[in-house]
Amino acid sequence: MLNQSEISSIRNFNRSYTKLLGILNKRVLNTPLTWTEGRVLLEISFNHDKTPIEVANNLELDKSYTSRILKRFEKNGLINKSPSAKDSRSVELNLTTAGTELAQELDDRSDQQIKDLLIDLSEQEQKEFFQAMTTLNNLLFTRK
Amino acid sequence: MLNQSEISSIRNFNRSYTKLLGILNKRVLNTPLTWTEGRVLLEISFNHDKTPIEVANNLELDKSYTSRILKRFEKNGLINKSPSAKDSRSVELNLTTAGTELAQELDDRSDQQIKDLLIDLSEQEQKEFFQAMTTLNNLLFTRK
DNA sequence: ATATATAGTGGACAAAGTCCACTATAATGC
DNA sequence: GCATTATAGTGGACTTTGTCCACTATATAT
Numbered sequence: 001m002l003n004q005s006e007i008s009s010i011r012n013f014n015r016s017y018t019k020l021l022g023i024l025n026k027r028v029l030n031t032p033l034t035w036t037e038g039r040v041l042l043e044i045s046f047n048h049d050k051t052p053i054e055v056a057n058n059l060e061l062d063k064s065y066t067s068r069i070l071k072r073f074e075k076n077g078l079i080n081k082s083p084s085a086k087d088s089r090s091v092e093l094n095l096t097t098a099g100t101e102l103a104q105e106l107d108d109r110s111d112q113q114i115k116d117l118l119i120d121l122s123e124q125e126q127k128e129f130f131q132a133m134t135t136l137n138n139l140l141f142t143r144k
Numbered sequence: 145m146l147n148q149s150e151i152s153s154i155r156n157f158n159r160s161y162t163k164l165l166g167i168l169n170k171r172v173l174n175t176p177l178t179w180t181e182g183r184v185l186l187e188i189s190f191n192h193d194k195t196p197i198e199v200a201n202n203l204e205l206d207k208s209y210t211s212r213i214l215k216r217f218e219k220n221g222l223i224n225k226s227p228s229a230k231d232s233r234s235v236e237l238n239l240t241t242a243g244t245e246l247a248q249e250l251d252d253r254s255d256q257q258i259k260d261l262l263i264d265l266s267e268q269e270q271k272e273f274f275q276a277m278t279t280l281n282n283l284l285f286t287r288k
Numbered sequence: 289a290t291a292t293a294t295a296g297t298g299g300a301c302a303a304a305g306t307c308c309a310c311t312a313t314a315a316t317g318c
Numbered sequence: 319g320c321a322t323t324a325t326a327g328t329g330g331a332c333t334t335t336g337t338c339c340a341c342t343a344t345a346t347a348t
Binding site: 195196197207208210211212214215228231233234235 | 325326327328329
């Protein structure tokens, strides 16, 4: 088991990383979307005909809250809703051209943010960074 | 420079870790404090005679928001405010006995959360985890 | 056919945080 | 020393973000 000093270091890293993620996530640069809205838009972009409930479940959002976001998206011409063929209670969501473009922009910016974050690291350090992150990912998230 | 697949992996890790930190941070178990309130309490516990503005700056909180939290803390008997000797516009913050106890409890719980997180890892894996996190910390936060 | 579960929506509310204006005091530039 | 400018703390008003509940319509299970 890790000792007290190691635990403290982990908590310290978590504090720093919380702050960093907060900065990365906070109002994605130069777009009119909040972080959650951005996640919703990207979620819809991943595949066609996703339903509101799928979006809500995948992102662990309240369905009511999700409904309002989607309504806004529709109003702003980012998505369109069509009645579901399989389930007439439900609707299928798809990005409009404008929505697709915005999703692409978000995606590009998010990539760029990561690149900017690592810009000061040497090639070697970037490899180390990636290795270390992969290790954490495996230990924390990919087991069971 | 990292390639697209590596960038995607990093973004994926960040999403997972955002979620994990969100769970860890969300309403610290069995206490009446929100995450931000917890941070404020711990911040005050770090050393004596901290001023509100120091708390606000250190945690990057709005001073008005901080003021309200502190007012609540005082009302609930967690801290007391005494006029600053150095600057008569300001006050010095100190934990009461109850505040100290609660801060200790928060601290203990936060430690325990980390331990719980790692409980399923072997000794060897915990060492790897710590190593990897230390690497990230060094590369991201401890340079310059 | 009836009971139960689920999808989507909106009203009402709560929590968390921001912005602005104000008072009191401190620090700075002459 | 005096005028100007900056800073600490507070509260009002507001926004953003998210939660909870109730309701309608449809689907699924018995």
